[in-house]
Amino acid sequence: MSDPGLAVQLQDVAAGMLTPFEESNTDEIRYAELASTAEWLYEEGIRLYLACANISEYHSLTHNERIETARVVCEALPDDATVLAGAGGSTKSAIELARAHQDNGADGIMVMPPDHIFKHERGVIEYYHRLADAVDIGIVPYVRGFDATVRLLEGITAHENVVGVKWAISDIELFSECVAATDDDVVWVCGMAEPPAPAYYYEGADGFSAGVTNFEPRLGLALFDALEAGDDELARELRDLSFSFMNLRGERGAENVYDGANSVPALKRGLEAAGQYGGPVREPIAELTDADRRRAGEYYEEIQDGLQRLEIV
Numbered sequence: 001m002s003d004p005g006l007a008v009q010l011q012d013v014a015a016g017m018l019t020p021f022e023e024s025n026t027d028e029i030r031y032a033e034l035a036s037t038a039e040w041l042y043e044e045g046i047r048l049y050l051a052c053a054n055i056s057e058y059h060s061l062t063h064n065e066r067i068e069t070a071r072v073v074c075e076a077l078p079d080d081a082t083v084l085a086g087a088g089g090s091t092k093s094a095i096e097l098a099r100a101h102q103d104n105g106a107d108g109i110m111v112m113p114p115d116h117i118f119k120h121e122r123g124v125i126e127y128y129h130r131l132a133d134a135v136d137i138g139i140v141p142y143v144r145g146f147d148a149t150v151r152l153l154e155g156i157t158a159h160e161n162v163v164g165v166k167w168a169i170s171d172i173e174l175f176s177e178c179v180a181a182t183d184d185d186v187v188w189v190c191g192m193a194e195p196p197a198p199a200y201y202y203e204g205a206d207g208f209s210a211g212v213t214n215f216e217p218r219l220g221l222a223l224f225d226a227l228e229a230g231d232d233e234l235a236r237e238l239r240d241l242s243f244s245f246m247n248l249r250g251e252r253g254a255e256n257v258y259d260g261a262n263s264v265p266a267l268k269r270g271l272e273a274a275g276q277y278g279g280p281v282r283e284p285i286a287e288l289t290d291a292d293r294r295r296a297g298e299y300y301e302e303i304q305d306g307l308q309r310l311e312i313v
Contacts, residue, residue: 016055124156140187244299
């Protein structure tokens, strides 16, 4: 059903498209800035994109905004770029959104984690399979935020239109078991950005999603090339360059009990440091504190110094 070339294109570093809201009114999206960032990332060498994704503030977007943000990214990029567009929610809503993405030029669908308290493994498998039946482009389940088992992943990936899996559960032993138990044609993407990318690569990941790479493409592209070339020393050095910023991303911020609250606003600050438009975040996300904004700027400069030292140009 799906284009077999998608499996090859997934074996790369995937940049996520942050949604640029208007400074004075976060109800408005600056679509021209979204297209500009996509074009800039392409010029910097990125070829795999996640549109309407988790870090796009998917859950804060309306149905129509999800369609439009993915459409803008697809139209901004040349034909040799690959766009995975996010779809989720109820089965009917997810199918409607996935079909809209397909009509607007997406190369594949990244299926957001099913958000339901009373899940059953059989029901989760059926959910993914119904979406896979509904479109003619490949789907990539985003496995995060719910318990996974080898049996579950075997069932999900048994469908011919499930081309890959974006794995974002911090359990490398389970990941290895799932990779070993499923078909060799399934592409596994480490969905936890640069710090764990080398470890997951050696356990069977074919690519990884961006963290720092969303605003400094040279780092992720060089890391992927180092992994592919078996240059472990360079891969470790590049991974280490990402730690300070990614640790900031993982923090809760001030007066907050929720993990990872800094994630999206920190990335937007990184984009601004790189000369692109980041913009504010929408609730229920909150802005960085002034101190964390300063730290993000300092860590950006550390990354620049490190890339220069490593002669990554």
